[in-house]
Amino acid sequence: MRPAMNLKARIARNETVDRLFVVFGLLATFVGLLTLAALMLDLAIDGVGRLDWQFFTSFPSRFASRAGILSAWVGTILVMIVTAFTAVPLGVAAGVYLEEYAPKNWLTAIIEINIANLAGVPSIVYGLMALGLFVYQLGLRQSILTAGLTLSLLILPIVIVATREAVRAVPGSMREAALALGATKWQTVKDHVVPYSTGGILTGVIIALSRAIGETAPLITIGALTFIAFLPGAPIKAEFPFISFEWLMSPFTVMPIQMFNWVSRPQEEFHLNAAATGLVLMFMTLAMNAVAIYLRYRFRKRIKW
Amino acid sequence: MATTGQAHPAILRNRAQSALMIRGLQRARERVIEFFLFLAALSSVLITAGIVSVLVFESLQFFKYVSIFEFLTDTQWTVLFADAHYGIMPLVTGTLVTSVIALLVSLPLGTIIAIYLSEYADSRTREILKPILELLSAVPTVVFGYFALLFVTPLLQRVLPNLAGFNMLSAGIVIGIMIIPYVSSLSEDAVRAVPGHIREGSYAMGATRLQTALRVLFPGAFSGIASAYVLGFSRAVGETMIVAVAAGTQPNLTLNPMEGAATITAYIVQVSLGDLPHDSIAYQSIFAAGLTLMLMTLIFNIAGYLLRKRFREIY
Numbered sequence: 001m002r003p004a005m006n007l008k009a010r011i012a013r014n015e016t017v018d019r020l021f022v023v024f025g026l027l028a029t030f031v032g033l034l035t036l037a038a039l040m041l042d043l044a045i046d047g048v049g050r051l052d053w054q055f056f057t058s059f060p061s062r063f064a065s066r067a068g069i070l071s072a073w074v075g076t077i078l079v080m081i082v083t084a085f086t087a088v089p090l091g092v093a094a095g096v097y098l099e100e101y102a103p104k105n106w107l108t109a110i111i112e113i114n115i116a117n118l119a120g121v122p123s124i125v126y127g128l129m130a131l132g133l134f135v136y137q138l139g140l141r142q143s144i145l146t147a148g149l150t151l152s153l154l155i156l157p158i159v160i161v162a163t164r165e166a167v168r169a170v171p172g173s174m175r176e177a178a179l180a181l182g183a184t185k186w187q188t189v190k191d192h193v194v195p196y197s198t199g200g201i202l203t204g205v206i207i208a209l210s211r212a213i214g215e216t217a218p219l220i221t222i223g224a225l226t227f228i229a230f231l232p233g234a235p236i237k238a239e240f241p242f243i244s245f246e247w248l249m250s251p252f253t254v255m256p257i258q259m260f261n262w263v264s265r266p267q268e269e270f271h272l273n274a275a276a277t278g279l280v281l282m283f284m285t286l287a288m289n290a291v292a293i294y295l296r297y298r299f300r301k302r303i304k305w
Numbered sequence: 306m307a308t309t310g311q312a313h314p315a316i317l318r319n320r321a322q323s324a325l326m327i328r329g330l331q332r333a334r335e336r337v338i339e340f341f342l343f344l345a346a347l348s349s350v351l352i353t354a355g356i357v358s359v360l361v362f363e364s365l366q367f368f369k370y371v372s373i374f375e376f377l378t379d380t381q382w383t384v385l386f387a388d389a390h391y392g393i394m395p396l397v398t399g400t401l402v403t404s405v406i407a408l409l410v411s412l413p414l415g416t417i418i419a420i421y422l423s424e425y426a427d428s429r430t431r432e433i434l435k436p437i438l439e440l441l442s443a444v445p446t447v448v449f450g451y452f453a454l455l456f457v458t459p460l461l462q463r464v465l466p467n468l469a470g471f472n473m474l475s476a477g478i479v480i481g482i483m484i485i486p487y488v489s490s491l492s493e494d495a496v497r498a499v500p501g502h503i504r505e506g507s508y509a510m511g512a513t514r515l516q517t518a519l520r521v522l523f524p525g526a527f528s529g530i531a532s533a534y535v536l537g538f539s540r541a542v543g544e545t546m547i548v549a550v551a552a553g554t555q556p557n558l559t560l561n562p563m564e565g566a567a568t569i570t571a572y573i574v575q576v577s578l579g580d581l582p583h584d585s586i587a588y589q590s591i592f593a594a595g596l597t598l599m600l601m602t603l604i605f606n607i608a609g610y611l612l613r614k615r616f617r618e619i620y
Binding site for chain 2: 185
């Protein structure tokens with residue numbers, strides 16, 4: 001047995017170690033925060049000089065100083081439109097089904113396990129699937145449509161999980177009240193459950209889209225081009241029927257691919273272009289995340305059941 | 306007829322019938338809607354089926370040409386050269402070296418952060434630090450690639466003059482930092498999920514916060530923490546743009562992180578950037594590489610599952 005004298009010393013030592021851990025915890029956290037800060041500063045120092053009107057309104061070029069991201073940002077926006085229009089209805093419907101309708105059976109269990117596993121599948125594998133299935137089997141080529149569908153499959157699990165969490169947070173008494181007044185199940189879901197969970201769903205959708213906007217690997221895999229010096233056809237036409245979907249089948253590039261192309265070149269002037277593109281990308285992702293955080297905060301504060 | 310003020314029995318019957326019909330229609334509509342919602346949920350299973358079938362189908366074409374023995378034992382991967390070799394080993398070592406470095410960075414840091422945030426930090430600090438930390442996983446990976454190649458590598462070269470311009474070390478470190486939030490958030494959830502009375506029991510015995518965290522909460526939450534680790538590994542293995550930009554695209558059978566080497570994902574990117582004809586062996590090789598990647602993550606997920614089962618604590 002150790003002498004009792006040591007007990008106090010040991011307690012004191014344990015408490016010192018305990019207090020020291022606070023320093024470790026803060027240090028570990030600051031490694032992450034410092035990296036984020038260094039990343040932003042590095043991009044800003046290199047890229048901010050290239051950010052002018054000409055950069056946003058020019059096509060890529062062999063000359064770094066004349067090159068711009070016009071085709072890239074237009075491509076990014078169009079691809080995001082396709083992604084949002086497919087992933088949101090599909091993901092919300094799936095989430096609502098799993099929370100409100102799904103019976104407890106083996107099929108539901110398989111769907112649930114499957115969604116959890118999909119979240120861990122590397123994004124480039126989605127690209128390979130899209131290459132084999134959309135590009136060649138379905139003949140959709142390397143188009144904006146293919147890109148949008150690929151990314152929507154990629155973010156589908158995020159949308160489903162966010163929807164489920166939001167729907168689960170609606171108290172059962174709300175459903176019972178609607179049902180007691182004679183509403184059908186679908187009426188309850190459509191008029192009560194989904195509207196009450198809009199905040200949570202919206203937050204999830206924004207987070208998911210901010211993930212999709214930065215995705216590069218699956219789009220390179222489906223064969224997106226890196227040099228596009230034209231814009232897809234306009235969605236609005238002068239003659240009947242006024243709307244055109246030609247742009248869906250157009251070749252495209254997006255901002256992360258443009259950035260990758262520039263950063264892989266040996267010349268330093270192109271690296272500056274890459275940094276400027278990175279700044280724009282970071283601004284978009286951070287802004288989307290900020291909106292999501294704000295929405296989450298606001299809805300959490302406002303709703304009092 | 307209705308003008309008399311009293312409804313004719315026939316009209317009443319009609320009304321009852323149409324009410325029944327409306328109810329029937331409504332019921333049918335409910336059924337149809339439920340069916341479509343079910344289809345939406347089922348689509349996630351179809352995605353998995355699509356992934357597996359495309360990978361297996363194209364890989365089978367590849368393995369008609371290349372024997373599995375050569376695939377697993379050859380030490381060179383030179384698909385695009387005239388003297389073609391199809392040994393996946395160099396790509397697997399590249400993937401493993403970058404992932405192991407990433408885990409060496411993210412697991413200790415992520416775990417320390419998780420314990421700090423859940424046991425030490427007050428709720429205000431946590432509310433501020435957590436969202437900022439999670440921004441790390443929101444940064445586009447190609448931006449991290451830029452950072453690894455043009456910031457971290459030059460920085461490391463000051464300390465390690467032998468470091469190659471393209472190297473696995475800086476790519477691995479940056480991947481590690483990127484996956485910190487995955488590890489820390491999930492681990493923190495797991496640590497917090499340990500019931501309060503167990504924590505209080507430990508405090509009542511005179512344990513400090515650190516002792517409680519390491520000897521009571523960590524083992525108690527191990528199942529959840531292991532899931533966090535496995536997810537972190539999946540992310541590291543599947544990470545593409547950071548390695549494609551910063552570790553180079555040259556297959557290189559080495560365990561030395563100071564050198565550059567292609568990973569499985571970087572190879573897929575390299576081939577996809579070129580304009581390869583559909584049905585060529587190089588085209589099919591990226592699916593074989595993708596299948597290898599899937600199998601690697603699958604093995605680790607199963608290992609994680611077994612580990613969790615072995616150490617699961619039930620309260």
